[in-house]
Amino acid sequence: MDKFLQLLLSGVALGGIYALVALGFVVIYKASGAFNFAQGGFVTLGAYMVYQFGTDWGLPFWLALVLVMLAMAAVGMLVERLVIRPMVGKPVFTVVLITLGLLLIIEQVVRAVWTMPGLVLSVPWGNGRSQLGDVTLRHADLWTMVSAAVLLAAFFLFFRYSRTGLGMRATALDQEAAAAQGISVGRSFAVSWAVAAAVAVVAGVMLVSRGGGALSPAIGFVALAAFPAMILGGLDSTGGAVLGGVLIGLAEVMSQGYLDVSWLGSNVEVVVPYVLMVLVLLWRPEGLLGTRRVERV
Amino acid sequence: MVGDGSATPVLEVRGLSVRYGPALTVLHGVDIEVPAGAVVALLGPNGAGKTTLLRALTGLLPFHHGRVTGGEVLLEGKPVGRANATALVRRGMAQVMEGRRIFAELTVEENLRAGAVTVRDRRRVAEVTRDIFAAFPQLAHRRGYQAGYLSGGEQQMLAIGRALMSSPKLLLLDEPSLGLAPRITEQIAERIVAVGAAGTTVLLVEQNAAMALSISEFAYVLQAGRVAMGGPATVLRDDPDVQKLYLGDG
Numbered sequence: 169m170d171k172f173l174q175l176l177l178s179g180v181a182l183g184g185i186y187a188l189v190a191l192g193f194v195v196i197y198k199a200s201g202a203f204n205f206a207q208g209g210f211v212t213l214g215a216y217m218v219y220q221f222g223t224d225w226g227l228p229f230w231l232a233l234v235l236v237m238l239a240m241a242a243v244g245m246l247v248e249r250l251v252i253r254p255m256v257g258k259p260v261f262t263v264v265l266i267t268l269g270l271l272l273i274i275e276q277v278v279r280a281v282w283t284m285p286g287l288v289l290s291v292p293w294g295n296g297r298s299q300l301g302d303v304t305l306r307h308a309d310l311w312t313m314v315s316a317a318v319l320l321a322a323f324f325l326f327f328r329y330s331r332t333g334l335g336m337r338a339t340a341l342d343q344e345a346a347a348a349q350g351i352s353v354g355r356s357f358a359v360s361w362a363v364a365a366a367v368a369v370v371a372g373v374m375l376v377s378r379g380g381g382a383l384s385p386a387i388g389f390v391a392l393a394a395f396p397a398m399i400l401g402g403l404d405s406t407g408g409a410v411l412g413g414v415l416i417g418l419a420e421v422m423s424q425g426y427l428d429v430s431w432l433g434s435n436v437e438v439v440v441p442y443v444l445m446v447l448v449l450l451w452r453p454e455g456l457l458g459t460r461r462v463e464r465v
Numbered sequence: 466m467v468g469d470g471s472a473t474p475v476l477e478v479r480g481l482s483v484r485y486g487p488a489l490t491v492l493h494g495v496d497i498e499v500p501a502g503a504v505v506a507l508l509g510p511n512g513a514g515k516t517t518l519l520r521a522l523t524g525l526l527p528f529h530h531g532r533v534t535g536g537e538v539l540l541e542g543k544p545v546g547r548a549n550a551t552a553l554v555r556r557g558m559a560q561v562m563e564g565r566r567i568f569a570e571l572t573v574e575e576n577l578r579a580g581a582v583t584v585r586d587r588r589r590v591a592e593v594t595r596d597i598f599a600a601f602p603q604l605a606h607r608r609g610y611q612a613g614y615l616s617g618g619e620q621q622m623l624a625i626g627r628a629l630m631s632s633p634k635l636l637l638l639d640e641p642s643l644g645l646a647p648r649i650t651e652q653i654a655e656r657i658v659a660v661g662a663a664g665t666t667v668l669l670v671e672q673n674a675a676m677a678l679s680i681s682e683f684a685y686v687l688q689a690g691r692v693a694m695g696g697p698a699t700v701l702r703d704d705p706d707v708q709k710l711y712l713g714d715g
Contacts, residue, residue: 347549
């Protein structure tokens, strides 16, 4: 039972990170129908910038985090304006390939700027842990869960109640009809990229802190692990991103802890999320919470 | 061409030409005037350029790779220039698009809120929402429903309600009777009359000429991208050509 609780805790925390990454994908997908591979690059760049502002230049961690979120929001808007906006009206496939290119460019930029190997991001909670009975609570996991919960709640409120959020949802459904209501389609796009890039910073920091603080230009590839989370939850559903993230996180950690299938070799947990994704898609092609198109007969 | 010429018309269109892509010219120097407080009908066969005219007026041409190649549009006497759709809504234009184009996956209430994104004052939004629910009781009963599940008539009412959320000076409607049963068309027509009576100027594009002429003061006939006829609705109703072509008589 203790082992189960331990894994549950760890799985939910990992799921929170996946949910944050998936949320970045979903917010852009919802607004523009494009799949943003560069999200993984934002995660990496965000984590390195927090290292730069906080650990290297000595700004207080939380200040560094907020500054980097703002900076990355600006980067997201810039990317949207310079690279994505000119592609409006072009096939979505083209846009997707461009974002894939961006991912590779960002990774190279990170390698070029932070050449020193073995950089370590310091976070206020460090490697702290608390004992709750026989269960160990890693503070990194705790902070991951708290920040994921706060950001997800903020998202939910933003999309449901704010004019900008509603405008973004309307834009996602019908750009021209949205424009006809006075909703600025360009602004909806810009905001979605800003939000996705800012959220990526938090995901990046939590991811690095979970691994003990070691930075690597490859951390963005965890974004790949968030794929099944997002597809499982439903590409256009923020709630689905959360649900999918937590499910995948749990599946990964639980299979790591319990599944000892020697004939499959080690690292079964890497495959389990994809198996789960395929099973769910066979049952519900639009994902757990994805939108079934409303069609009257 | 119409109006008494004393007050500034809400909308003046002078010599407007519109082209799609490199070569397809759809409007050739259209002149139209919509006097303040009037309901003006715009008739014409399919492909005459009615929807294109509305797109040009409301800044939606870029969505169809179209552009204005000549002429000008004046809103309350001031040229709109190259204002985009958002700016035009802020300046008092709202439209009900052809095919309704409601946001099917949003609720009825969210659709209305989407029509009010240009309105900053939350109290004002609440007030207008209340007025619209009073005018369209069917919508009030279904405010929490996904709009895609409404009937065609209800969706059209929602589209009209959504357009009214910005309290426009000029309401443009594109074929609001399209695909609706005669009884529902009648209800829609009544609502348009009520909107006009409440002081909003209306430009109504319709295939259903009988309905349009019965509720409008002035009317224009658009043919092959040009204004073929224009004048008081009563005159057009009695015109033999109009009767033959659009009213199914003779």
